[in-house]
Amino acid sequence: MIPLGILGAGECGEIVEILLGKTETSAVRGELEKTAIRVEDMGIRVGRSVEMLKNGGGTVLLRVDESRIAIARRMAMKIMVRR
Numbered sequence: 001m002i003p004l005g006i007l008g009a010g011e012c013g014e015i016v017e018i019l020l021g022k023t024e025t026s027a028v029r030g031e032l033e034k035t036a037i038r039v040e041d042m043g044i045r046v047g048r049s050v051e052m053l054k055n056g057g058g059t060v061l062l063r064v065d066e067s068r069i070a071i072a073r074r075m076a077m078k079i080m081v082r083r
Contacts, residue, residue: 013081
């Protein structure tokens, strides 16, 4: 398993895990839950195949099914994939 943010342009992977971290405070935990819902709403789910279209700068561009999705590099590093 490697972070999604490591894939080069044209490489594909299967999402294995999304690491959002654990925290003690309820306010931060609530924000993490919102982030998890947003990521899932974009189609980024465990078991899905993704293709890296562009990996550079602060954002990465992915293809998930027939959609092109841009996400922050910070988030891409929390999504674990298997090549």
